[in-house]
Amino acid sequence: MMLGSLPREIGRRRMFRFVLWKFGPDPDRDSVHLVYCEGEDEDGTRCGADSGEYTDREAAELWPFEHATEYPEHRSYGHLAYRPMITTPTEEPS
Template sequence: MALEAPAREIGKRRLFRFVDWAFGPDPDRDEVHLVYCDGEDEAGNPCGADSGEHGDRETAEMWAFEHAAEQPDHRSYGHLAYRPMITVPNEEPT
């Protein structure tokens, strides 16, 4: 059993213009940083505490030092960051 190629409509064309694109941070949207504790209590239960969402990394990281001062055995942390990005053509197509 041979497979046939799908039928094409004759006369339709598409023209694509190739342009260089740039990828970078979106200046209209804010970054979000959150630091969370990976520490455990004596029973092995995860701590689950976190810094909450902050617009700058330093504030989120400072929370880890404050939390470690309250819970000296909690020394393992994670950092989640959301950085909005965009793509834009180097020149707008005409």
């Protein structure tokens, strides 16, 4: 008797459905924006002051104008943003 002729079950089978996924912003969580000063004092010390965290991008981007009233020579800034994202199947697996 040849082994190949025996009906047998090897391992387990699982049926997988292939679904498309998309990647996009999470509507349930807010973005966070922070602007920081990259200006330097006369001795080369970096300022490092920052706006604090804002969920409103425009509010964070107004901070440099406020900072400039006290430090008009500081004119370089960085903007850090955290944008929560999610992956979502285009069709929920059943």
